[in-house]
Amino acid sequence: MKIRFCGAADGVTGSCHLIETDRYKFLLDCGLFQGGRKSEERNRVPFPFNPSEIDFVLLSHAHADHCGRLPLLVKQGFRSQIYCTDATADLADIILRDSAYINQREVEYRNKKNHRLGRKLEEPVYTINDAIEAVKYLSPVFYGQKKEIRDGITVRFNEAGHMLGSSILEIWIDETGKDGKIETTKIVFSGDLGTTGRPILRDPEQIREADAVIMETTYGDRVHPPAASGIRELSEAVQKTIKRGGTVVIPAFAVGRTQDVLYYFNRLYSNDPDFAKTMKDIRVYVDSPMAEAATEVFKKNAQDYDEEARDMLMEGKNPISFENLVFVKDVFESQALNHDSRPKVIISASGMCEAGRIKHHLKHNLWDSRNSVIFVGYQAAGTLGRLIVDGERDIRIFGEPIHIAAEIFNLRGFSGHADREGLFRWITSFNPVPGKIFLVHGEQESKKAFAEYLEKKAGIKPIAVMEESSADLSEGRGLRRVSPDKRSEKLDELISLREKLVKIHHGLEHILYTTTLAADENMTSDRISEIDEIISNLEKDTLNLGSAVTDFGEPEAYQAGEEPK
Numbered sequence: 079m080k081i082r083f084c085g086a087a088d089g090v091t092g093s094c095h096l097i098e099t100d101r102y103k104f105l106l107d108c109g110l111f112q113g114g115r116k117s118e119e120r121n122r123v124p125f126p127f128n129p130s131e132i133d134f135v136l137l138s139h140a141h142a143d144h145c146g147r148l149p150l151l152v153k154q155g156f157r158s159q160i161y162c163t164d165a166t167a168d169l170a171d172i173i174l175r176d177s178a179y180i181n182q183r184e185v186e187y188r189n190k191k192n193h194r195l196g197r198k199l200e201e202p203v204y205t206i207n208d209a210i211e212a213v214k215y216l217s218p219v220f221y222g223q224k225k226e227i228r229d230g231i232t233v234r235f236n237e238a239g240h241m242l243g244s245s246i247l248e249i250w251i252d253e254t255g256k257d258g259k260i261e262t263t264k265i266v267f268s269g270d271l272g273t274t275g276r277p278i279l280r281d282p283e284q285i286r287e288a289d290a291v292i293m294e295t296t297y298g299d300r301v302h303p304p305a306a307s308g309i310r311e312l313s314e315a316v317q318k319t320i321k322r323g324g325t326v327v328i329p330a331f332a333v334g335r336t337q338d339v340l341y342y343f344n345r346l347y348s349n350d351p352d353f354a355k356t357m358k359d360i361r362v363y364v365d366s367p368m369a370e371a372a373t374e375v376f377k378k379n380a381q382d383y384d385e386e387a388r389d390m391l392m393e394g395k396n397p398i399s400f401e402n403l404v405f406v407k408d409v410f411e412s413q414a415l416n417h418d419s420r421p422k423v424i425i426s427a428s429g430m431c432e433a434g435r436i437k438h439h440l441k442h443n444l445w446d447s448r449n450s451v452i453f454v455g456y457q458a459a460g461t462l463g464r465l466i467v468d469g470e471r472d473i474r475i476f477g478e479p480i481h482i483a484a485e486i487f488n489l490r491g492f493s494g495h496a497d498r499e500g501l502f503r504w505i506t507s508f509n510p511v512p513g514k515i516f517l518v519h520g521e522q523e524s525k526k527a528f529a530e531y532l533e534k535k536a537g538i539k540p541i542a543v544m545e546e547s548s549a550d551l552s553e554g555r556g557l558r559r560v561s562p563d564k565r566s567e568k569l570d571e572l573i574s575l576r577e578k579l580v581k582i583h584h585g586l587e588h589i590l591y592t593t594t595l596a597a598d599e600n601m602t603s604d605r606i607s608e609i610d611e612i613i614s615n616l617e618k619d620t621l622n623l624g625s626a627v628t629d630f631g632e633p634e635a636y637q638a639g640e641e642p643k
């Protein structure tokens with residue numbers, strides 16, 4: 079079996095991994111490359127496989143860098159199921175149309191210039207019709223359901239706590255071994271891992287076993303401050319700006335982060351009296367058509383909420399809404415905001431300031447020192463958002479030079495991605511250590527730093543994937559075959575029980591031995607035989623239990639011949 083890393087191999091975007099077994103070819107994600115023109119050009123490079131030969135796709139979640147090349151895949155001949163959760167299917171529908179729309183608009187804009195200069199006109203990467211076509215292949219499955227999707231391929235989607243519908247994938251793959259016997263290999267794909275205690279979402283699921291793990295490392299070299307400090311900073315930054323008569327601009331991904339921010343505003347209005355007082359008559363605008371549609375999907379998929387958000391719903395409160403919230407209806411209303419001098423909050427997309435209405439709001443607000451821009455999400459290298467958080471003061475938007483006078487806040491407590499400690503906890507919870515661990519979806523320094531950290535702290539040597547490349551899963555040291563998983567989970571428990579008993583046995587033996595020595599000559603021969611009998615009975619019991627555990631299936635479950643650790 080082979081894995082080919084076709085995206086998110088040398089950076090964080092374009093997530094796409096091809097698995098080739100003896101019978102099937104399938105993809106884990108099929109995402110867009112993002113982050114500036116140069117990265118986006120990579121979306122035009124042909125896939126390193128024939129899309130019509132792909133048997134199915136497993137989609138971890140609906141962010142464009144994970145699902146954004148699906149329309150391209152379908153356009154080039156893929157005609158089969160794209161498995162994902164319900165909420166992912168709903169959100170991917172919105173995101174794919176939006177990504178097509180943005181691309182079409184950008185190409186139209188560039189073509190005006192191309193036309194004037196007598197240059198060759200560009201084609202969009204894909205159109206809205208391509209997106210609509212791709213959405214037809216989305217095939218929702220339930221969280222936690224173990225589903226055999228092909229003969230010999232079983233999958234389970236587990237909560238990843240990263241965005242609504244996001245999943246960690248468990249995949250069991252049967253292949254025929256050299257001796258003609260069926261061997262099962264289990265691959266775990268982390269998708270994007272969230273943090274514990276995220277608003278609305280449940281915590282990421284811990285997976286116990288895998289032969290191979292493919293995991294993200296977006297923040298493999300960083301530790302987030304606690305979320306509570308982020309909420310406090312948000313409250314302070316917003317109030318500070320409003321009190322000096324300014325406008326707060328919050329660039330936020332339309333899907334996920336915008337709803338997080340709405341949830342935090344809701345909580346601050348209810349629980350922070352200072353905030354509620356300052357913000358009493360202040361309007362909070364969400365200016366992104368996609369964000370409004372996504373908020374509707376959130377309302378529809380309350381089955382995926384965590385307990386806190388569900389409790390609020392049960393009390394009749396909407397956790398992502400509040401009195402002062404206004405969804406901007408159209409472009410005219412959006413433009414009107416730029417001529418409204420009253421203090422206000424504008425939440426708009428895209429989150430990295432690369433496209434969408436946020437660019438207009440930045441253009442109209444960055445020059446004024448009363449205003450502020452509050453970043454609440456990851457800013458990839460090469461994006462306008464990254465330039466601003468890195469402290470650049472003179473930038474260009476739509477070709478116009480702008481000097482930044484507004485106050486810039488970069489709040490780190492809101493990340494949708496696990497930090498180094500979260501990633502470490504997740505991967506070290508596997509027991510035993512997976513045979514192979516591939517680090518993807520991180521900038522090069524982050525992957526390197528996390529690989530070093532893992533080796534230093536836990537003695538685990540992962541493979542940091544640095545470029546588009548392949549890896550063989552059939553061979554190589556340390557690959558452990560497991561079949562089937564429930565049984566070996568029990569086996570692990572029994573083995574550790576046996577180890578415990580052996581330890582107790584050794585301890586007792588030691589005590590009895592030293593007692594005998596201490597008894598010296600005063601010990602009668604009857605007493606000695608009594609002690610001897612206790613020892614041999616203990617020995618017998620432990621050995622019986624030991625062989626019972628071994629008979630339970632150790633030889634079959636550990637076909638690769640490696641002893642469990």
Ligand SMILES: [Zn+2]
Binds near residue numbers: 141240
């Ligand atoms: Zn994501």
